[in-house]
Amino acid sequence: MKIFLDGIVYSIQNFGGISVYFNELIRTLENENCTFQITTYNDKKQNPFPSNAEVTEISRFLERYRNCKINLNGFDIFHSTYYRNPDNKKIKNIVTVHDFVYEHYNNGLRKFVHSSQKFSSIRNADRIICISEATKKDLLHFLPDLDESLIDVIYNGVSNTYRPxxxxxxxxxxxxxxxxxxxxxxxxxxxxxxxxxxxxxxxVCVGGGKLSESDLSGLPSSIQNRIEHAGFLSEEAINHLYNQAFCLVYPSSYEGFGIPVAEAMQAGCPVVTSQCEAVIEIGQDSLTIVENLDAFEFSRNIERLFEKEYRQKKVSSGIALSKKYDWKKTHQQTLEVYRKALI
Structure with a gap:
C-alpha cells in the first residue's frame, strides 16, 4: 500500500488539532510496513512530524483551493489534511471530517467557500472518517443523501504526555x-x-492568543485582575497545569471532539462542561455537566468538586475512560479504512 498525504494544513495554520492528528498519523506510518509521502509547500507555517517521507513543493496561486497535484504515479491512497481532492481520479480518496464549525457559526462568502470545498471533498471520497458520532450526525444532517456505509467513526487520541x-x-x-x-x-x-x-x-488561560479587549469586555475589574494568560506552552507544561488546576472549565457550545477534555481526563483533572453533544460523548460520566450556559450555574457545579468523594469519582472515571483515546489505536483503525477502500 502506497499512501499520499496532502500536507496543505501545514500552510494554513500555525498549530491546531488537525496538524496534531496528522503528525500522529505520520508517526504511525513511520513504524508501519508501508510506503508513504507527505507533501508540504514552501509557504508552510509549521513543519510536520519529522520524516524522510516529506517532499516540499512550490505553492501555486490559491493552492489550498486547488486539486492536489500528485507528483508521482503508483499511489494507492490519497488522504488530504484539509478537504482537497487529488488531481488523479483513479487514486482512492480518504477524507477525515473534524467538525462543522463553519456551517454552524459562519455566514456569507467565507462559509460558502469553505463548505463548497469541504462538501466536494466529502462527496468525492471513497471512505469518510468522522472523529465522533456527533460529527457523523452533523455530516448526515448537512449531506443527508450520503451513503452512510462509507463512514467510519474513529476517535482522536491523546498524547502520552498527559498523566497524573x-x-x-x-x-x-x-x-x-x-x-x-x-x-x-x-x-x-x-x-x-x-x-x-x-x-x-x-x-488561567492557555492558547488562543493573548487576552484581548473583547475577551474582557464588560467584566468588572475585580474579575479581570484574576484572569491570566499562560501563553503557548509545551505539552509537559500544560500537563502540569492540568494537575495543579481545580478543574478544567469547558463551556463550549460546539465541538467535533474536544481534545482538551480528553487530555484533562487522562491527566486526572476534573472537567466542568456545557451541554455539548460531542464533549458528552467523549467524557460521559466523568464530566460535571451544566444544563445552562450561565455563570452562576457553572460556579455552583464547580463547587461540587469540593466534595472529596464526588471529585475522586469524576477523576477516577476520567482516567479509566481516557484509555479509549489512544493515537496508536486511532491510526491503526485509519489504516484499516485505507485497506477497506482498496477492496
Missing amino acids: ENIAHSEGQPFLLFIGARAGYKNFQVAAKSLEYLKDFKL
Missing part, C-alpha cells in the same frame, strides 16, 4: 483552567463571569 503527577492543587491561589480559543461559541465569558461567585479563584 500525584501533586496537590496549586499551593498559591486556586485556579480554574481554560484551554484554547475564546471567541464565539467557546463561551469564554461564561467561564470568566463564574469568578464573580468564586471569590477565591483565578482563571
Whole structure:
C-alpha cells in the first residue's frame, strides 16, 4: 500500500488539532510496513512530524483551493489534511471530517467557500472518517443523501504526555483552567463571569492568543485582575497545569471532539462542561455537566468538586475512560479504512 498525504494544513495554520492528528498519523506510518509521502509547500507555517517521507513543493496561486497535484504515479491512497481532492481520479480518496464549525457559526462568502470545498471533498471520497458520532450526525444532517456505509467513526487520541503527577492543587491561589480559543461559541465569558461567585479563584488561560479587549469586555475589574494568560506552552507544561488546576472549565457550545477534555481526563483533572453533544460523548460520566450556559450555574457545579468523594469519582472515571483515546489505536483503525477502500 502506497499512501499520499496532502500536507496543505501545514500552510494554513500555525498549530491546531488537525496538524496534531496528522503528525500522529505520520508517526504511525513511520513504524508501519508501508510506503508513504507527505507533501508540504514552501509557504508552510509549521513543519510536520519529522520524516524522510516529506517532499516540499512550490505553492501555486490559491493552492489550498486547488486539486492536489500528485507528483508521482503508483499511489494507492490519497488522504488530504484539509478537504482537497487529488488531481488523479483513479487514486482512492480518504477524507477525515473534524467538525462543522463553519456551517454552524459562519455566514456569507467565507462559509460558502469553505463548505463548497469541504462538501466536494466529502462527496468525492471513497471512505469518510468522522472523529465522533456527533460529527457523523452533523455530516448526515448537512449531506443527508450520503451513503452512510462509507463512514467510519474513529476517535482522536491523546498524547502520552498527559498523566497524573500525584501533586496537590496549586499551593498559591486556586485556579480554574481554560484551554484554547475564546471567541464565539467557546463561551469564554461564561467561564470568566463564574469568578464573580468564586471569590477565591483565578482563571488561567492557555492558547488562543493573548487576552484581548473583547475577551474582557464588560467584566468588572475585580474579575479581570484574576484572569491570566499562560501563553503557548509545551505539552509537559500544560500537563502540569492540568494537575495543579481545580478543574478544567469547558463551556463550549460546539465541538467535533474536544481534545482538551480528553487530555484533562487522562491527566486526572476534573472537567466542568456545557451541554455539548460531542464533549458528552467523549467524557460521559466523568464530566460535571451544566444544563445552562450561565455563570452562576457553572460556579455552583464547580463547587461540587469540593466534595472529596464526588471529585475522586469524576477523576477516577476520567482516567479509566481516557484509555479509549489512544493515537496508536486511532491510526491503526485509519489504516484499516485505507485497506477497506482498496477492496
